[in-house]
Amino acid sequence: MASRPKSVPRDEPLPDAEVHSEGFRQTREARRSALVEDYVELIADLIEDGNEARQVDIAARLGVAQPTVAKMLTRLCAEGLVSRKPYRGIFLTEAGRKVADESRIRHQTVEAFLRALGVSAETARIDAEGIEHHVSAETLEAFRRAMAKGL
Template structure:
C-alpha cells in the first residue's frame, strides 16, 4: 500500500512569536548569504595563490562586474574587505572570520549530505544554499550524526 497519496497531517500553527522568529531568521539568513558567498570566494581565490580580482569574482559568481563592484563597496563599508588601486581585493580580519565560519558550515553540510548518499556534485551545489540557513544546533546534529556508530 503506497503512502504517497495520503495527506500528511498538518501540525497546528505555532505561537505567533515563535512563528515570526522562524521567518525573521530566514530573512536574516538571506541577507547574510550574499555577503558570506563573496567573502568565502575571495578567501578561496587568495588561498589558491591568486589575487581576488573583480573580474574573477564576477566570472565565478556568474554576475556582471558592476554587480561585483557594488557589493565590494558594501563589503568595504562593512569592514570585511579592503581594496588597493590596481590590485585585487583583500579580506580584513573580520572578513577572514566570516569566510572561515562560512567555509566550515559549508563543509559540514556537504559532508552530511554525502554521508546520506548524495553525489559529490549535488552535495556541493545543495550545500551552497543550505549552509546559510542552518542553525548551529542543526550543524551540531549533523556532526553528531556523521560520527555516531552505525
C-alpha cells in the first residue's frame, strides 16, 4: 500500500480572508490582461520591425489560428487599443501604444533580472513572457534596485 506524501508545512499562518483574497484577485486580473498585453506588444513589435501588423503574422507568431486572432482583434478594437483598415494592417491607438510600452518595459526588466541571476537567455525570454503579467510595480522596482547594486 502506497503511503500519502507528507504536506509541506507553511512558514506563516494564513492571512485574513480580505488580504488573502486580494492576491487571488490580482492574479485573476493579470490573467485577463495578459492576452491583451501579448497582442498589443506583438503588434507594436511587428510595426517597429518595419512590417505591417497583419492578422496572418500575428497568428503565426502566437501559434494560434487566424479566427482566434480575429476574435481578439475585435475585442482590442472595442477596447480602443487597435484600429483596422480594410485591406491594410492593424494599427495601435495611443492607448494601445501605452499598453504595449508598459508591457515591454516590464518584460525587459524581468528578463534582465533573470539573466542577472544566471538564467540562460532563451529561458529568461520565455519565463519573462509569463512573469511580466503577474509582477507588481513594487517587485519590478526591487528587481531594478537589485540589478543596480549588482545583485
